Amino acid sequence: MPNLPISNRIRELRAQHGEMTQQELGRLVGVTRQTVNAIELGKYSPSLEVAFRIACVFKQPLEAVFHYEPGP
Amino acid sequence: MPNLPISNRIRELRAQHGEMTQQELGRLVGVTRQTVNAIELGKYSPSLEVAFRIACVFKQPLEAVFHYEPGP
DNA sequence: AGATAATGTCAAATATTTTTTACATATCGA
DNA sequence: TCGATATGTAAAAAATATTTGACATTATCT
Numbered sequence: 001m002p003n004l005p006i007s008n009r010i011r012e013l014r015a016q017h018g019e020m021t022q023q024e025l026g027r028l029v030g031v032t033r034q035t036v037n038a039i040e041l042g043k044y045s046p047s048l049e050v051a052f053r054i055a056c057v058f059k060q061p062l063e064a065v066f067h068y069e070p071g072p
Numbered sequence: 073m074p075n076l077p078i079s080n081r082i083r084e085l086r087a088q089h090g091e092m093t094q095q096e097l098g099r100l101v102g103v104t105r106q107t108v109n110a111i112e113l114g115k116y117s118p119s120l121e122v123a124f125r126i127a128c129v130f131k132q133p134l135e136a137v138f139h140y141e142p143g144p
Numbered sequence: 145a146g147a148t149a150a151t152g153t154c155a156a157a158t159a160t161t162t163t164t165t166a167c168a169t170a171t172c173g174a
Numbered sequence: 175t176c177g178a179t180a181t182g183t184a185a186a187a188a189a190t191a192t193t194t195g196a197c198a199t200t201a202t203c204t
Contacts, residue, residue, distance in 0.1 A: 004121065005121065005124075006120060006121060006124065021149085021150060021151090022150075022151070023149095023150080023151095031192070031193085032192070032193055032194080033150090033151085034152090034153085034192080034193075034194085035191080035192055035193075037151070037152065037153085038153095038191085038192085041152085044190070044191060044192095045119040045120045045121040045122075045190085045191085046119070046120050046191075046192095047117040047118070047119060047120070047160080047161080047191070047192090048078060048117045048118050048119070048120050048123045048138060049076065049077065049078060049117040049140075050117075050191090050192090051120045051123075052077075052078065052138075052140035052142075053142075056140070056142065061135055062134055062135055062140075063133055063134055063135060066120060066124075068121075068124040068128070068134075070124075070125075070128065093179085093180060093181090094180075094181070095179095095180080095181095103162070103163085104162070104163060104164080105180090105181085106162080106163075106164085106182090106183085107161080107162055107163075109181070109182065109183085110161090110162085110183095113182080116160070116161065116162095117160085117161085118161075118162095119161070119162090119190080119191080122161090122162090
């Protein structure tokens with residue numbers, strides 16, 4: 001399951017938002033800190049809804065947070 | 073699970089792409105036609121990766137295919 | 145040193161997505 | 175009318191995402 005073709009800027013965006021913690025982001029999004037951690041580290045593909053909610057917290061379009069890099 | 077805050081334009085985009093069938097879209101995306109049908113009808117939130125692959129088939133940004141409409 | 149907070153990880157349980165198989169309906173041509 | 179195709183649906187199984195509880199490490203602060 002690892003090695004997703006999707007990267008993200010969650011860590012960077014958390015830093016830009018007052019050093020927001022994974023726990024705080026999880027609280028705002030409605031998931032646990034472990035889930036935030038796993039998504040941030042690219043351990044699996046989140047649901048589209050969770051992805052949208054994360055982007056929403058940072059007031060960014062989804063594609064400014066998650067990038068799709070399809071393999072060859 | 074139903075009643076997602078996410079809508080999509082898959083049916084419209086299939087029509088614009090030579091009346092592409094759900095089965096053909098599923099084949100191009102790598103999921104079954106039942107999965108395409110369920111996503112198209114908004115029965116559940118697909119994985120972010122499947123959402124990206126669908127947008128990719130239509131050569132559209134993800135947010136041109138799926139729209140997030142958060143509740144109040 | 146001790147306490148606290150943040151992060152990474154893990155295993156087991158739960159929830160959700162996706163597949164598989166199957167059936168029903170509707171439409172379109174031959 | 176018959177056969178083929180497209181779509182909607184459903185139930186069970188499989189795969190994947192998410193939660194829960196726990197423990198370790200690192201950094202920071204007093």
